[in-house]
Amino acid sequence: MAVEAQIDRLLERMSLAEKVGQMCQFPISLPQLEDRIRRGMAGSVIYSGTPLPGTGPQDPVTASRLNRLQRIAIEESPSGIPLLIGRDVLHGYKTVFPIPLGMAASWSPEVVREAARVAAREASADGIRWTFAPMLDIARDPRWGRIAEGFGEDPYLCSALGVAAVQGFQGDNLRNPETVLACAKHYAGYGAAEGGRDYNTIEITTATMRNVYLPSFHAAVQAGAGSIMAAFPDLGGVPVTAHRELLTTILKEEWGFDGLVISDWAAIDELRYHGVAADRAEAARLAARAGVDMDMAADVYFDELVGQVESGALPETVIDEAVRRILRVKFRLGLFDQPYTDEGRAVVHLRDDHLQAARDAAAKSLVLLKNDGILPLEKSGLTIGVFGPLADARRTLFGSWVLDGVEDRVVSILDRIRETAADGAEILTAELWDDALKRAQRCDVVIAVMGEGISRSGEDNCTTTLDLPPGQQAFLDALHALRVPTVVVLLAGRSLALERVDQTASAILMAWHPGTEGAQAIADALFGDANPSGKLPVTFPRTVGQVPLYYNHRPTGRPLPDDRKHTRYVDQLDSPLYPFGYGLSYTTFEYRDLRITPDGPSVVTVSAEVTNTGARAGDEIVQLYIRDLVASISRPVKELKGFARVSLAPGESQTVTFRLAAEDLGFYDATGRWTFEPGTFAVWVGPDSARGLSGEFTIDSA
Ligand code: NOJ
Numbered sequence: 001m002a003v004e005a006q007i008d009r010l011l012e013r014m015s016l017a018e019k020v021g022q023m024c025q026f027p028i029s030l031p032q033l034e035d036r037i038r039r040g041m042a043g044s045v046i047y048s049g050t051p052l053p054g055t056g057p058q059d060p061v062t063a064s065r066l067n068r069l070q071r072i073a074i075e076e077s078p079s080g081i082p083l084l085i086g087r088d089v090l091h092g093y094k095t096v097f098p099i100p101l102g103m104a105a106s107w108s109p110e111v112v113r114e115a116a117r118v119a120a121r122e123a124s125a126d127g128i129r130w131t132f133a134p135m136l137d138i139a140r141d142p143r144w145g146r147i148a149e150g151f152g153e154d155p156y157l158c159s160a161l162g163v164a165a166v167q168g169f170q171g172d173n174l175r176n177p178e179t180v181l182a183c184a185k186h187y188a189g190y191g192a193a194e195g196g197r198d199y200n201t202i203e204i205t206t207a208t209m210r211n212v213y214l215p216s217f218h219a220a221v222q223a224g225a226g227s228i229m230a231a232f233p234d235l236g237g238v239p240v241t242a243h244r245e246l247l248t249t250i251l252k253e254e255w256g257f258d259g260l261v262i263s264d265w266a267a268i269d270e271l272r273y274h275g276v277a278a279d280r281a282e283a284a285r286l287a288a289r290a291g292v293d294m295d296m297a298a299d300v301y302f303d304e305l306v307g308q309v310e311s312g313a314l315p316e317t318v319i320d321e322a323v324r325r326i327l328r329v330k331f332r333l334g335l336f337d338q339p340y341t342d343e344g345r346a347v348v349h350l351r352d353d354h355l356q357a358a359r360d361a362a363a364k365s366l367v368l369l370k371n372d373g374i375l376p377l378e379k380s381g382l383t384i385g386v387f388g389p390l391a392d393a394r395r396t397l398f399g400s401w402v403l404d405g406v407e408d409r410v411v412s413i414l415d416r417i418r419e420t421a422a423d424g425a426e427i428l429t430a431e432l433w434d435d436a437l438k439r440a441q442r443c444d445v446v447i448a449v450m451g452e453g454i455s456r457s458g459e460d461n462c463t464t465t466l467d468l469p470p471g472q473q474a475f476l477d478a479l480h481a482l483r484v485p486t487v488v489v490l491l492a493g494r495s496l497a498l499e500r501v502d503q504t505a506s507a508i509l510m511a512w513h514p515g516t517e518g519a520q521a522i523a524d525a526l527f528g529d530a531n532p533s534g535k536l537p538v539t540f541p542r543t544v545g546q547v548p549l550y551y552n553h554r555p556t557g558r559p560l561p562d563d564r565k566h567t568r569y570v571d572q573l574d575s576p577l578y579p580f581g582y583g584l585s586y587t588t589f590e591y592r593d594l595r596i597t598p599d600g601p602s603v604v605t606v607s608a609e610v611t612n613t614g615a616r617a618g619d620e621i622v623q624l625y626i627r628d629l630v631a632s633i634s635r636p637v638k639e640l641k642g643f644a645r646v647s648l649a650p651g652e653s654q655t656v657t658f659r660l661a662a663e664d665l666g667f668y669d670a671t672g673r674w675t676f677e678p679g680t681f682a683v684w685v686g687p688d689s690a691r692g693l694s695g696e697f698t699i700d701s702a
Contacts, residue, residue, distance in 0.1 A: 003331045007324050014079055016316065017041065019323045020305040022081065023288075025262065025296045037069060040077040041302065043326055044294060045069060047087040047128065048265075061087065061404065063341040066127030070339045081327070082335035086130030088403060089180065090149065091115060093122035094349040095516055096398045096405035097358050098365045099493055100135060100161075102512030104151035104537035105583070106364035107621045107643055109164035112151075115361055116168025118354045120180040123404075125348050127341040129333055130181040132229060134165035136216035137186055140548040142538065143196025145461035148399060148493030148513070150191065152537030153550045153580060155212055156640040159219035166223045174226065175334035177342070184220040185229035186264060188246060189213045193233055196547070198460045202233050207633060210668030212552075218255055226259040226329050230292055232267055239274045241267045247291035260325040262294040263287060269298040280304050285314050293322035350409060355517055362514040362521035364619075367534040368584040369498070369508040374485050376528025376586060377445060380424030385443040385484075386414045387429065387436035388450040388472070390491050399493055399513030400458025409516055413449050413489060416519035420527050433475050440479055446486045447526065448476060448505075457493030457513070466497035466544040473500055480504040489522055495540045499577055510534075528586065533619035533645070535583035535688065539576045546572065551580035551689040552636040581623050581640070581688035587614030587650065591622075594685055594693035599659070604697050607657040608685040612648035619647050624658045625689060626665065627682040629696075633670050638689055641665075656685070662702045676702045 001009075011019070021041035026033055028047045036042045047061055066085055073083045091097045097115040106112075116134070123131065136158055139147035151158040162184065171179040189209060193200040204213060217228070230247060231240040240246060241263050251257045268287045269280060277283035284304035287295070295301035308314040330336065348354070368375070377384070390396055394410040411419075418427050428443060430436035440446050450472045455461060467473065477500075479486045487507040490496070491514070501508060509532065511522050524530035541549045546569075568574045593609045610622055624642035628635040642658040660683075666676035678699050686692015 003328060006331065007327045010079060010081070010327060011320055011323060014323070016309060016319070017306055018079055019319050020301060022323045022326050023294050023305065023319070024302045025086070025294050027297050034069070034072055037072045037083065038076045040079055040081070042073070042083065043081075044084040044086060046297060047085060061126040061128060063125065063127040063343045067340045067343065074339055082330055082339040084130055084181070084326070084330055084333070084335070085128055086132060087123065087128045088133070088401065089119050089123045089128060089131040090133045090135070090401055091119070091399070092358065092402070092515060093119050093404045094406050095122060095354040095358050096402055097361045097515045098518065099148045099399040099513045100150055101148050101152060101493060101537060102365040102514060103361055104157060104161055105367050105510070105512065105534035106361065107157065107535055107537070108364055108645055109160055111361045111364055112161045113164040113168040114357045116165045117171070118357055120169045120171070121178045122349050122354065124178050124180055125341070125345055128180060129335070130183065130227070131169055132183045132185060133169070134162050134182065134184060134220070135186065136162045136184050136220055137191035138213050138216065139191035139538070140550040141191070141196040142466055142494040142496075143462050143464060143544065143547060144191065144193055145198060145400070145458050145463070145493065147191070147538065148457045149401060153539060154537065154552065154640050155215040157537055157643070158216040162216045162220045163223040166220050166225045170224060170226065174332045177338065181226040181329060181333060182220070183227040183229050183262065184217055184225045186231035187217050187228045187251065188231060188240070189235055190231040190233060197462050199232050202235050204235065206672040207668055207670050210672050214250070221251070221255050221257045226332060228257065228259065228261050230261060230263050230267065232264050232270070234274055239271055239276060241292060242271055242276055242286040242290045244290040252291060258325065258328060260293045260329050261291055263292045263296045263298065265296050266298040268292065268295050268300040281308060284308055288314060288318050288322065293325050350406060358515050359517035359521055362518040363524060363530050365512060365514060365534050366521060366525050366532045367510040367536055368532040369510050369578055370502055370505065371507045371584055374445065374487060374506040375509075375526065377526055379420070379422040379527050382444045383426040383428065383442055384417070384421065385428045385436065385440050385446040386417050386449065387440070387446060388448045388475070390451060390453070391429065391449040393453070396453050396491060397514055397516070397518045398454070400454040400461065405516065411519050413519040413522055416523040417447065417526065420523040420529070433471060436475070437478055437482070440484045441482060443484055446479055446484050447489060448479070448486055449489045449491070451491040451496070452493060454513070464544065466495065466541065466547070468496065468501065476501060476504045487526065489526070495536070495538045497541055497543050497577070499542045502577060531586045531616055531618045532583070533585060533621065535581050535621045536578055537580070539580045540578035542577045543572055545569070546574065546576070549576055552639050554634045555637050579688050579690040582690070583621070583688070585618045585620065587612055587616040587618040589613065589618070589620045589648070589687060591686055591693050594695050596683065596695050596697045602662040602699050602702055603659060604699070605657055605659050606683055606685060607655050608693055609653050609655045610646060610648065611653040612650055615650050617647070617649050619645055620687065621645050622656045623686060623688065623692070625684045625692070626660065628665065628667070628677070629680050629682060631667070631677050631679070632675070635667060638684070640689070662699065665699065678702065
């Protein structure tokens with residue numbers, strides 16, 4: 001029987017209380033959980049849990065525990081509806097990949113797809129069939145700690161990588177037990193929290209919402225993402241959890257999304273604190289009417305919805321629609337046919353190919369920000385100091401939001417450097433800054449492993465500075481004064497203000513929080529076994545005072561002709577230190593021969609030849625940008641519209657071709673309506689958002 005008919009049959013025989021139960025997600029730690037499942041009052045379980053630093057998961061997930069819960073739902077609850085069991089599995093499960101912002105620096109949908117596939121395989125083996133990922137929030141403000149969880153500042157890049165993540169998590173068919181349901185979050189606009197402060201209020205115009213913050217979600221929905229999480233903050237006074245226009249009009253009606261919408265943690269209850277609901281009953285009603293199908297951990301639907309329907313305050317049709325979506329997702333996952341996880345499934349955690357994929361992802365995520373020629377290092381003959389607070393760190397390599405990573409499998413950067421350097425190299429270490437400085441004087445080169453620990457990155461870890469944490473710059477200054485060449489290996493979950501680092505260090509390798517195999521990837525790059533190829537998915541400002549600073553800003557009415565005099569601050573340039581898309585290699589690439597060829601009335605192809613002009617093989621991420629020169633609303637000075645990663649041997653050339661059609665060149669106008677306006681466009685093909693070959697083309701009609 002067709003799924004919708006099966007859902008009809010179920011809805012007919014379920015009591016109102018059971019229907020409301022489907023709309024409730026409870027934490028695994030809830031004491032009454034089994035009782036609620038047994039009564040048919042639980043649709044979903046979130047396996048939440050905070051790991052204790054240094055101990056691995058506090059409460060490890062096991063298939064047998066989850067099967068036991070599932071058995072209660074199937075065998076003992078009135079309608080026998082399976083549970084949907086979710087967990088935050090963001091960039092890996094037991095095998096941890098780089099943080100999403102790091103993977104975004106790979107500009108590789110393949111990397112992101114594979115990371116999600118591995119995470120799905122490992123998590124589903126333990127009974128998890130739903131992940132709260134990918135995070136698709138555009139972030140233009142690195143003070144916001146959650147910038148670490150997403151794919152950066154650009155809607156095009158974020159959309160491409162978001163689609164890849166959905167494909168990786170969900171596979172071709174969610175009935176395959178090695179897949180997990182994806183949840184695109186946090187819909188929408190969360191990254192624009194004022195002041196970069198988490199959960200803070202948001203103001204976004206209609207055009208900016210449509211052009212910047214929504215495209216990644218729309219792309220994920222088109223790619224089949226089965227669930228969406230509503231964002232915490234309020235948008236112009238309407239908390240997203242109660243935002244009917246976003247959750248229903250745009251998402252469900254305009255985009256045709258037929259999966260389920262879940263609130264964020266306790267967010268329905270928080271409608272009271274936003275000051276839009278007088279009590280929990282009103283909060284329940286507002287969220288349900290807006291289109292939140294499932295309540296994550298607030299108990300508000302559980303306590304209030306039955307009463308709301310019985311009193312006539314809420315039509316039962318609202319409940320039926322939400323339950324229909326939840327059941328649809330459960331059917332899609334095949335849970336009615338196969339609710340249990342095979343406890344005899346071969347062990348997939350930390351499989352060799354998973355670790356290899358994590359190493360490849362980490363390698364492609366490294367961004368070489370500066371190199372005066374000191375890198376790559378010789379493996380032999382050097383005295384190398386490996387200092388800094390993160391040199392011997394292990395858990396820090398996971399980043400801030402990892403529940404299941406196996407810390408025992410992580411080797412520190414210091415140890416990987418020791419293993420990778422040959423016997424002829426001498427490696428010096430030190431615990432304290434003073435000792436490090438003394439020893440540094442004997443070194444040919446110092447590798448300073450520094451940046452942000454995990455308590456400074458991620459949810460609720462926002463900062464008012466983008467400088468290195470206390471003490472780190474002073475150490476670099478002292479090394480500089482001693483004239484010791486220094487390579488900075490930087491771990492962080494955000495862009496940092498590195499002007500002073502840039503002035504004092506010989507080389508800077510941006511490593512983000514690189515995951516289980518990150519240290520190996522870093523050592524490979526430092527000693528030239530691999531050639532860094534990542535490019536920045538976010539702008540690196542000179543100072544926090546420039547924030548928000550992003551490449552795809554609109555022009556002003558007063559541009560200055562000479563960029564170098566383009567000083568809008570009296571005390572600082574207005575240009576970034578490192579622009580969006582920027583990253584160096586151990587080889588060099590040259591761009592030549594930009595060609596723009598009409599291909600029908602409203603299509604052009606744009607190509608350029610890229611040559612590896614250096615002595616090493618390397619990957620280059622070729623980027624295509626456009627500007628709509630005159631339009632009914634002012635359009636960004638540049639917008640990414642294509643990219644390609646090409647691998648070139650020394651001397652090798654490749655012509656990279658992009659296609660641009662009217663649908664790539666249109667935009668949402670001030671009223672939120674999609675429009676394509678014929679006219680002239682500037683186009684660039686180049687190595688980053690600040691450089692490239694440029695040309696123009698005109699499209700006369702759509
Ligand atoms: C709150 C976070 O905002 C969200 O990203 C996460 O998925 C939920 N907590 C569940 O842990």
